[in-house]
Structure formats: C-alpha cells, structure tokens
C-alpha cells in the first residue's frame with residue numbers, strides 16, 4: 463500500500479468510527495465519560511480533566527466530557543463538582559447513550575467488578591485503578607472487553623504513574639521478559655527504610671507510618687504483602703503472557719522483620735526490601751515455567767533497588783534484548799494515580815475517536831506456574847546455638863546432608879550461646895525448608911531466628 467492509499471484507508475477507518483462505527487458510538491469526535499468514585503483519586507481526575515480540557519481535546523483529537531459522577535453518599539460536599547453531574551445510580555450512568563468510557567476509581571472488588579463488567583458488556587471502554595479487581599478477575603474482565611471489542615486499561619493498578627503496565631504491554635512487547643523485581647508498596651518501603659535508618663522496631667516504624675498517613679488504620683493489606691501480591695500478579699501476567707492470579711502469588715509480609723534482621727543485613731552489605739518478584743524459570747530440559755512471589759528480600763547495597771527509600775516505588779526489569787531497566791517514582795497518592803488514570807483515559811478516548819483498540823492482554827504463552835517449592839534462591843539464615851566444640855560442624859553437616867552449599871559463615875558471641883549467620887549458595891525453597899526444619903532439631907541449636915532470601 464503506498465502512502466496515499468494508506469492515508470485514504472486510515473481516513474475511511476476514522477470516518478467510520480466518528481459516524482458511529484465504534485461499538486458505543488463516540489459522537490462526532492466527542493467522548494462522554496462516566497466517573498465512578500469521588501475519593502482522593504476521583505476528585506483529582508475530575509479536577510485535572512476540567513482544568514485542562516483544552517489540552518485533552520488536542521491530545522485526543524476530540525472533546526472529552528464528564529457526563530456524570532457516581533458516588534455512594536450524595537449528601538457529602540463535592541467542591542467544584544456541579545450537583546447535576548452527581549448520581550448514586552452508577553448502573554444508569556454507565557448505560558447512558560452519551561457515555562463512551564467508564565472510569566472506575568471506587569476500590570474494593572465485588573461492586574466494582576459488577577460495574578466494570580456491566581460497562582464492558584454495554585460496549586463502554588473501561589479505565590480502572592483497581593489492582594485487587596484486576597488481579598482477581600483479569601480473565602473475566604479481559605474476555606468481556608474482547609467480546610465487546612472495547613478497551614480495558616489499568617495503568618494505575620500498578621505503582622500509580624510509574625509506567626509499568628504500558629511498558630509491559632507496549633514498550634517491551636517485542637522482547638522476552640526474564641524477571642521483574644519491584645518495590646511496589648510504599649507503606650512497607652517506608653517502614654523498612656525507617657527501621658534501617660533509625661534502628662526502630664517494626665512496631666515503632668509502623669506507628670510512625672500511620673502517624674504520617676502512609677499506613678492505613680488497618681495496615682494488613684500493605685504489611686502482609688497482599689497489595690504487592692496483586693501487583694505481582696498483574697506484572698507477571700503481562701510480562702509472561704500467562705495468567706497469574708492473586709492466589710497464585712506466594713506472599714510473605716514484613717511484620718516478622720526485626721531490628722536485628724535489619725542490623726545483620728546492614729553488616730553483611732544488604733538492605734531488606736519487600737520485593738515482588740516475577741520470574742521465568744528454565745528447567746534443565748529447557749522447559750519454562752513462571753513464578754510470582756512477594757517476600758522480604760536482602761538486596762545488595764550495590765543494586766539500584768537498594769537506594770529506593772521512603773515510600774518510593776521502583777520496578778527493575780530484566781529482558782532478553784533490552785537488558786536491565788529500572789522505573790522509579792511515587793507509586794501511590796491522589797495525583798500520581800490520577801495521572802495514570804488520565805493517561806489511560808486519553809488512550810481510550812483516542813481509540814473511541816479514531817478507532818482501534820489498545821493492546822489487550824494476551825495469555826497465549828500459557829506457561830505452567832511453578833510451585834514456590836521449586837524456586838531457587840540464596841538464603842541468609844540467622845540462628846542461636848550453644849557455643850561449644852563441634853557445634854559448627856553439626857550445623858554444617860545438616861546443610862551437607864541436604865546438598866545445600868554454604869557460601870559464608872559468621873559467628874558472633876553472645877555469652878553462653880553464639881549467633882551463627884549462614885549465607886548459602888542457590889538452593890530450592892523446598893530443600894531449604896527441610897534443612898531449616900532439620901537444623902531446629904540439631905542438639906545445641908536453640909532457635910533458627912530468621913531465614914531471609916537474597917535477591918536482586
């Protein structure tokens with residue numbers, strides 16, 4: 463096709479869409495938006511869209527207009543939002559003929575799922591910031607978007623405006639992702655950083671995070687790693703073209719990390735980070751599988767992820783051709799999340815005006831999910847033992863029996879007992895687990911205080 467016929471074909475496609483060719487029929491280049499939710503993120507999305515409407519029109523090639531805002535509490539003041547836009551009937555708003563794109567920023571799972579599915583089935587493209595929803599129901603949502611030939615965007619679901627989803631869906635779509643290691647939860651990074659920089663205990667650092675507004679009143683989802691596990695599921699699914707759900711992600715939080723662990727890590731040249739790790743595993747016969755996990759990890763102070771402090775997020779990606787890339791920034795908050803939502807809204811609106819669809823999810827590779835026990839890592843094991851002749855040999859023998867190779871051993875005297883800190887070479891989780899169990903039964907081993915994986 464030469465340039466002229468190409469342009470003509472492209473114009474035909476555009477005309478068809480503007481005159482009603484798209485499933486929801488963006489009217490003469492104008493895109494109607496339903497905003498579901500008016501919390502911190504929704505309010506920012508509304509404000510930025512209203513204040514910059516001229517810019518959005520130019521960037522999209524058509525005007526974007528908020529047709530309504532669905533809220534649960536109609537009597538709450540909504541400064542700057544005209545009363546006539548507010549409704550507590552989200553379904554009616556979604557189904558309006560002049561709504562082309564639905565933006566979901568409500569949070570939770572069941573009710574947003576119902577609304578997002580209703581929107582997709584009605585032929586409306588959807589932008590959502592809801593990681594829990596996407597991580598739990600991606601198959602169902604992607605199928606509904608495909609059936610209706612509309613877009614499903616969720617950049618804000620992983621680390622707000624850090625372009626993780628777009629990077630995996632588009633920028634690295636031609637590459638082969640080997641591994642993604644991410645600090646994707648700001649609350650836990652703040653707590654671990656506070657423990658490392660002040661010597662505070664976990665409880666003290668959590669209290670400080672709560673006082674400063676980083677941790678929520680119920681911090682469970684953050685500190686137990688659930689929030690990071692949702693993001694790991696999304697990143698692994700996109701990166702490996704294989705469906706990985708929230709429940710497939712092995713998840714350990716930071717509530718058991720002690721000041722002693724942090725100090726030991728520091729002495730050995732590491733910092734402790736809660737990492738979401740998505741990894742492609744290759745067996746000896748060349749067959750591939752994938753694993754996603756979240757757990758406290760010792761990160762070498764030399765690694766770029768080690769210098770990600772306070773509540774910042776960063777995602778370190780290793781790809782076959784691109785090599786190593788790192789993306790860094792604020793991974794939460796009203797403004798950064800609104801930025802990601804608006805970027806998606808521009809994409810969805812452009813497609814409504816000009817035709818076409820964004821790259822959707824593609825799980826064609828359908829790789830097997832490796833059991834966590836099959837994953838290999840190096841381990842930092844801290845134990846309290848009797849300080850007597852033969853103790854080190856007895857401990858070393860347990861490692862030797864299970865075939866786990868020791869890389870370094872340090873001993874610290876603590877009076878009648880000693881602390882033994884063993885760092886291993888690579889071993890499988892299930893083998894290491896059995897070794898730790900055996901160690902705790904060795905006469906003279908008082909306690910295996912902590913086992914922390916080395917990574918990144």
Ligand code: HSE
Nearest residue numbers: 646647648649689794
């Ligand atoms: N609570 C999350 C965090 C942000 O602390 O990073 C939302 O995923």
